[in-house]
Amino acid sequence: MEQQKLPNATLILVFGILSIVTCCCYGVIGLIFGIVSLVLANKAIALYKANPELYTDASNVKTGRILAIIGIVLSVLALIYYIGIIAYFGMDTIQDQQLMQEKLEELLGQ
Template sequence: MENQKLPNATAVLVLGIISILTCCCYGIVGLILGIIALVLAQKDMQLYKASPEKFSNYSNLNVGRILAIIGVVINAVSLIYFIWIIAYFGMEALQDPALMQEKMKQLQGM
C-alpha cells in the first residue's frame, strides 16, 4: 500500500506562514489564521497517531503547527500592544499628530 498524504498538512503549513507574515495587520488576521491552522493540525495529528504507517508528510504538518504557534504568539502580543496604545494615548491622539507629539513629550517627561 502506498503512503498517503495527510489531508490538511499543506494547508496548515501555508496558514502558519501567512499567520506570521500578517502580524502587522493589528494582530487580528494572523491570530485567526493561526488558530485555524492549529485546529486543522490537531485533526491531522489525531489521524496520524491512529495509523502512522499510512502517511508520509507528517514533517510538513509539524512544521506548519510550529509556525502557527509562533504566529499566534506574535499576533497575540501585537494585538495586546495595539490595544495598549489605543488605551494609553486614545483615538484622538492617534488621529492628530500635534496631540500625539504632546502626549509623547509628556511620556518622556519633557
C-alpha cells in the same frame, strides 16, 4: 496499501508561515491564520496517529503546527501592544496627528 499525503499538510504549513508574517497586522490576521492552522494540524495529527503507515508529510504538519503556535503568541503580543497604546493615548489622540505629537513630546520630556 499506498501511502498518501496527510490532508491539508501544505495548507497547514502555509497558514503557519502566514500567521507569523501577518502578526503585525494589528494581531488579528495572524491570530486567525494561526488558529485555523492549529485546528487543521490537530485534526491531521489525530488522523496520522490512528494510521501512521498510511500517511506521509507528518513533518510538514508538525512544522506548521509549531509555526502556528509561534504566530499565535506573536499576534497576541501585538494585539496587547496595540490595545495598550489605545488605552494609554486614547483614540482621539491617535487620530489627531498634532495632539499625538504633543503627547509624545510630553511623554519624552521635551
